[in-house]
Amino acid sequence: MSSxxxxxxxxxxxxxxxxxxxxxxxxTQELIAEVFERNGLVEDDLVSIIFTATDDVHSAFPAxxxxxxxxxxxxxxxxxxxEIAGGIERCIRILIHAYTTATAHELRHVYLHEARQLRxxxxx
Numbered sequence: 086m087s088s089x090x091x092x093x094x095x096x097x098x099x100x101x102x103x104x105x106x107x108x109x110x111x112x113t114q115e116l117i118a119e120v121f122e123r124n125g126l127v128e129d130d131l132v133s134i135i136f137t138a139t140d141d142v143h144s145a146f147p148a149x150x151x152x153x154x155x156x157x158x159x160x161x162x163x164x165x166x167x168e169i170a171g172g173i174e175r176c177i178r179i180l181i182h183a184y185t186t187a188t189a190h191e192l193r194h195v196y197l198h199e200a201r202q203l204r205x206x207x208x209x
Contacts, residue, residue, distance in 0.1 A: 089186065090184050090185065090186050091184065091185070091186075092132055092182055092183070092184055093182075093183060093184075093185050093187065093189065093192060094180055094181065094182055095120055095124060095179075095180070095181040095183060095192055095193075095194060095195075096178070096179070096180055096181075096194045096195075097116050097119070097120050097178070097179045097181070097194055097195040097196060097197075098116070098173075098176055098177065098178040098179070098195075098196050098197070098200035098203055099112045099113065099115065099116040099176070099177050099196075099197040099198050099200050100112070100173060100174070100175055100176050100177070100197075100198045100199035100200050101142065101175035101176075101177070102175075103175070104141060104142055104143055104144045104175055105144055106144040106145040108144075109142065109144050109145045109147065109150065109177070110145060110149065110150040110153060111150075112177065112197075112198070113136075113147045113150035113151070113177055113179075114150045114151075114153070114154045115197065116177065116179060116195060116197055117134075117150070117151060117154060117156070117179070118154070119195045119197065120179070120181060120193075120194075120195045123193035123195060124183075124185065124187065124192060124193050125185075125187075126181075126183055126185070128155070128156050128157075128158065128159060130183045130184050130185060131156070131159045131181065131182070131183050131184075132159075132160075132182035132183060132184065133159060133160040133161070133162070133181075133182045134148070134151060134156070134159060134160075134161050134162075134179055134180070134181050134182075135161075135162045135163075135164065135179065135180040136148055136151075136161065136162065136163045136164070136177060136178070136179055137163070137164050137165065137166040137177070137178045137179075138163065138164075138165065138166060138176070138177050138178075139165075139166045139168070139172065139173070139174060139175060139176045140165060140166070140168050141174055141175055142175055142176075142177065146163045147163055147177050147179075148161035148162070148163050166178060173199055173200060173202070173203065176199075176200055178200075
């Protein structure tokens with residue numbers, strides 16, 4: 086595979102200790118910042134970000150955290166996560182589409198707090 090720039094998808098998730106607006110914004114910004122740092126991304130690399138939240142999250146739209154962090158020229162979408170018995174509570178997930186020269190194996194997906202249990206196969 087060449088090192089040509091192409092669109093890749095990056096995944097990540099975090100959890101909230103409580104469903105409170107400022108806490109949601111802080112945790113979501115922490116997740117986005119960690120994905121950016123681990124993958125060498127800047128806003129101009131982004132194509133879009135899709136956010137999902139479990140049904141017990143009502144305090145704010147996760148996309149609001151991205152806007153407050155300065156991501157202003159990227160399409161953002163929020164949706165509901167499937168409600169599955171035994172699933173993680175108060176979970177925010179992201180799917181970032183970005184231009185990168187990294188191969189699929191070089192991408193660093195990010196799972197923080199209680200969401201780490203979703204991908205125990207990944208290094209922290």
